[in-house]
Amino acid sequence: MSEEQKHRDDSLQLMVVLARAYNWVTAHTTREIRQHGLNPTEFGVLEVLYHKGPQPLQQIGEKILISSGNITYVVDKLEKKQLLVRKPCAEDRRVIYAELTEKGTKFLASIFPSHKIAIEQAVSGLDPEEKGKAIELLKKLGRSAQERFHK
Amino acid sequence: MSEEQKHRDDSLQLMVVLARAYNWVTAHTTREIRQHGLNPTEFGVLEVLYHKGPQPLQQIGEKILISSGNITYVVDKLEKKQLLVRKPCAEDRRVIYAELTEKGTKFLASIFPSHKIAIEQAVSGLDPEEKGKAIELLKKLGRSAQERFHK
């Protein structure tokens, strides 16, 4: 196959290996998360709040790419579990913040170490230098794919 | 931050940028797929059959990482749409193959070009050399994550 031909199929192959890598890496983290009684979406919401502080529901949904209906559903569940609370925004009364409770913060702090270990195990096939290169490329890829996605 | 500390967080960051890249790249392909009246899982099944030929249901599920119940459901839908047929295996009567119909093959052939364009658009933020490097790293990452995942 010519160099030309090789390049013509690169995008397709990149898509394939990206999907495969994502699926198998998340297989590790999903199993770990479920062991703590959460599903991946619930964990995603808690993780955003844990690292970024209180966030409007809307913005949480944007960060983890789920629908508005799903955000309502998941936040309801987490509120029932008393891991977070809803706080109406005083400046803009359409907006509602989600904020971790003390219980939620402690819970996240308690499961994060094993979550991190699961990730390290999942990606340990790359050495530090390769990880650095992969981070650089994936950052660029993700950023550009987002920019090129027009509603 | 020390080099040591930087490396300690590499795995976490790799996970983050991998998820972000995957989510935004698939946002492109998912929209494209839905325009043809399919959901991503249905497309995934058809794509496997299109590229690999008739496959036992079990093996389709393994390739695209979905549950056995889901495979039955999706194959039912595709069979109703007359895009594929079930074919019992003569050698092993537990096994059922899925095989594209002529309609299914033609359909895939008709949507694949625009699917490919959507992918090319999604990953066009990387130049050919970067794509090659990313493919190499993601291939290694996916393979090792799969190997390290023990049931």
Add this chain to the structure above:
DNA sequence: TATAATTATCTTAAATTTGAGATATGTACC
């Protein structure tokens, strides 16, 4: 100010996915 357009959240029904277990078949071993 009034009107229109936009935004954030929620509601509801339908679609999708999973998980547990049922059924039937195949394989290994005694």
Add this chain to the structure above:
DNA sequence: GGTACATATCTCAAATTTAAGATAATTATA
């Protein structure tokens, strides 16, 4: 042959997710 274990598909209920539209609040514009 018979028994235990493994495998492939399917069934069914419950969990999750989406899509469309309702409601309320905000912003932009005439």
